Amino acid sequence: MSQNWLPFASYNLWLQFSPQIGKEHLHCDMKRGFTKARSREPAVAAILASDSTPQQIGLVAQKGVYEFHQNPHLLYQEDGVEQIAEILELQKESDLVQQRAIQILKNYQQNPILAEKRIIKLSRGDESYPDPILIKQGNQSWKFYAAIDCIFAEEDDTLHILDFKTGHSDFDLRQAYIYLLAASYLYPEQKAVASFYNLESSKWSKPISATSNTLKAFQIELTLIAQRHQEHLRRYRENSADFSQIFPPNPGVSCRYCLFNSICDFSILEVST
Ligand code: SF4
Structure with a gap:
């Protein structure tokens, strides 16, 4: 199979399957359908x-x-x-x-916070998506996308992956594990931790690390997400009339904050013309 057609997964895709704690009321599979x-x-x-x-x-x-x-x-x-x-x-x-x-x-x-740090990578934020990491899980292969904001080296050479946040959103531990899984492929010889820093509240999370068993479990979970999403895309390609069965809508409070509420047939909001 050509690499272009391999399933893929990322933190962003995971969020669209399974929202962050506290954001469940905003979840709607149809948003993933529109986006993907x-x-x-x-x-x-x-x-x-x-x-x-x-x-x-x-x-x-x-x-x-x-x-x-x-x-x-x-x-x-x-x-x-x-x-x-x-x-x-x-x-x-x-x-x-x-x-x-x-x-x-x-x-x-x-x-x-980075002034005294040995910065290894600091992204500007508008670069194109990084090359995917090819993951093999059992007989499945898939492309893993992880866009990292910043990596610096601690004094003992541990890699510290830092994710910048803005606004009020809470830190999502799953995102830290995603970064650590990426680091285990990109820098297999080095210890790594991950943390979040909110540039508006100046709040820095504690460093998060993961055992290899935790990372294995996350890799299995991401493999399942990549497969399910690929299957949904295949079904949609074969029969686009099934859009709302493949990506079921969840009309309600979620519609108020949804990017697609002006074009979605299921939105509960009245769209002014
Ligand atoms: S408008 Fe509502 S039902 Fe439609 S995609 Fe958005 S959240 Fe889902």
Whole structure:
């Protein structure tokens, strides 16, 4: 089988099967259907192309940290935040994104958590998706995608994988294990831990590590998700009229926050024309 047709899995896909604790009321399988099976339809593609405000804030926050470390003198300069804002062309963003981004930059300048670290990788946030890791589980092969924000080395050479957060979302332990599983393939000789840092609240989680048995269990779970998703895509390709059976809707409070509520036949919201 060509690699292009192999099943795939990622944290993002897992979230679309099984939401984070506390977000169960927002879960709807049909969102996965729009995102993964119908993404080429013009109306769906247009929705997917317009980043939501939380996504925009996450992206400028990541770019801000990246630019500070490209220009580290700005971490200590009085007008450093303004200069980074110019580099990021923040004036082109909405007022809300600008306000939150400026606060994030100020927070980071006050507490530049990577300033003394040996940074191995720091992403700008808008790079294309990384190459997948090819996973073999039993007689199954699948592509594993894990986009890592930052890796630095601890003093004892342990790799520390850091994920930046914005907003109020809680840290999801599963995401840490996803990163650690990726690290076990990308850096098999090195010990690794993972943590989350919220650039708005300046809250840093404790470092999370995993035994090889935990990582094996996660790999098995991801293999099942990759297979189920592949099967759903196959069924949709064979009979697109079955969309709502393959990706059942969950109309309710979830519709209010759903990107697709303007095009979904099951939305409980009335769409103004
Ligand atoms: S509008 Fe509601 S039912 Fe439709 S995909 Fe979104 S959450 Fe699901």
